[in-house]
Amino acid sequence: MLGEFEYLLIAAAVRLGDEAYGAAVMQEIERSSRRECSIGALYTTLDRLETKGMIKTWIGKATQERGGRSKRMIRVTAKGVAAATAFYETVQQVSHGTSWQVAHTGACK
Amino acid sequence: VRNLWAWSTQALSTLLDLGERETVLGDLAELGVSDPRAFRGMLGLVLRRQLGLWKEWEPWFVLLAIVIPVCPLLAQSMDLNIFLNPVLWFHYGISYRTGVSSAALLAEIALRAAALITWSWTSAFALGALSRKTIRVNGFLFLLLCAVFAVYHQPYPVRFAWASPWAWAPVVSNFLVVLPPAYYGLRTSARSPRTKPRWLIALVGWTVIIGALAFWTLGWYDAALDNWSHAGPALTLLQLAQRADLSRALVAHLFTLAVLTGPIVYLLAVNGLSNRRSRFRRA
Numbered sequence: 001m002l003g004e005f006e007y008l009l010i011a012a013a014v015r016l017g018d019e020a021y022g023a024a025v026m027q028e029i030e031r032s033s034r035r036e037c038s039i040g041a042l043y044t045t046l047d048r049l050e051t052k053g054m055i056k057t058w059i060g061k062a063t064q065e066r067g068g069r070s071k072r073m074i075r076v077t078a079k080g081v082a083a084a085t086a087f088y089e090t091v092q093q094v095s096h097g098t099s100w101q102v103a104h105t106g107a108c109k
Numbered sequence: 110v111r112n113l114w115a116w117s118t119q120a121l122s123t124l125l126d127l128g129e130r131e132t133v134l135g136d137l138a139e140l141g142v143s144d145p146r147a148f149r150g151m152l153g154l155v156l157r158r159q160l161g162l163w164k165e166w167e168p169w170f171v172l173l174a175i176v177i178p179v180c181p182l183l184a185q186s187m188d189l190n191i192f193l194n195p196v197l198w199f200h201y202g203i204s205y206r207t208g209v210s211s212a213a214l215l216a217e218i219a220l221r222a223a224a225l226i227t228w229s230w231t232s233a234f235a236l237g238a239l240s241r242k243t244i245r246v247n248g249f250l251f252l253l254l255c256a257v258f259a260v261y262h263q264p265y266p267v268r269f270a271w272a273s274p275w276a277w278a279p280v281v282s283n284f285l286v287v288l289p290p291a292y293y294g295l296r297t298s299a300r301s302p303r304t305k306p307r308w309l310i311a312l313v314g315w316t317v318i319i320g321a322l323a324f325w326t327l328g329w330y331d332a333a334l335d336n337w338s339h340a341g342p343a344l345t346l347l348q349l350a351q352r353a354d355l356s357r358a359l360v361a362h363l364f365t366l367a368v369l370t371g372p373i374v375y376l377l378a379v380n381g382l383s384n385r386r387s388r389f390r391r392a
Contacts, residue, residue, distance in 0.1 A: 026140065027140065038150050038154075039153070039154055040152075040154035041153070043129070044154070044157045044158075044161075059128060063139075066138050067138045069132065070131050071136075072132040
């Protein structure tokens with residue numbers, strides 16, 4: 001089972017397709033989740049997902065805007081897609097029929 | 110302040126692998142994040158990476174078997190009086206070691222300095238060769254502890270050292286025989302930790318011999334003082350060599366000698382074992 005951040009990373013990488021690399025994925029996660037993403041969390045999660053065989057990374061081309069430094073390109077594997085799909089379905093199933101109104105849950109305001 | 114954040118981020122990035130450093134610095138440049146945020150991100154990544162390295166047993170072994178036991182013993186053996194001896198000799202024409210001739214005194218200092226240089230270099234080299242990935246952290250701790258223990262073991266209380274800049278001279282002179290060789294040992298093992306077994310055997314032999322000779326000289330002073338108290342003249346190097354007991358000195362300092370020689374002996378053992386394994390695989 002994937003963690004929340006792992007899922008966000010895979011989803012962002014899939015959306016970006018061939019343009020998925022460190023900085024682009026980080027921007028995509030921040031844009032879609034509307035919260036700050038740290039580079040430390042991103043790179044350690046990339047390593048973890050690569051060890052699990054859910055993504056593949058390699059060193060890509062350097063560009064001028066990066067000060068001539070290379071990119072870490074990312075591609076999601078079939079195993080990664082399957083894990084993300086399973087995670088999404090689980091969240092959907094768990095959420096089905098759940099009312100998120102505060103009064104129904106009895107949560108404090 | 111802005112430059113300080115950027116400089117700190119760059120400095121921290123040197124703790125990452127070269128490939129990762131390039132991609133992370135490139136990402137931070139492309140994202141155009143603020144300098145404090147870039148620093149926070151880099152710090153977080155470096156901490157995660159370093160903590161990950163300490164999940165292995167090698168860094169802990171190096172810390173517990175080399176850094177912690179070797180540093181205090183090195184500092185304890187540092188009390189060479191490299192500074193006090195020449196000052197007393199040139200200003201007052203007397204020896205710091207009563208009853209020891211100047212040639213014998215010079216030999217004593219030279220042997221102990223050579224032993225200290227050897228021990229600090231071999232310990233730092235073994236430290237780097239046994240745990241290359243954590244060489245910066247363990248190496249920094251090694252140098253720091255050597256410096257701290259050297260100040261602690263100086264001939265007079267630390268509070269006097271603040272009285273005059275000259276009061277630091279004995280500590281600094283002791284630093285010179287330990288810290289530069291240790292730093293050089295770390296650099297050598299960082300560049301190429303692989304060593305030839307023959308070279309390692311020669312290094313172990315040299316370390317044991319020079320260590321034994323250095324501890325032997327510790328007994329010279331007692332022999333010379335005994336002679337001097339009976340109104341005898343200052344003993345020459347040859348006379349001291351005849352009177353001081355080598356085996357007694359070795360037994361008295363066996364533990365220190367074993368700890369200080371230990372790292373390079375262990376490196377030799379590890380090297381021999383890996384050579385045997387590779388030969389076995391080829392067969």
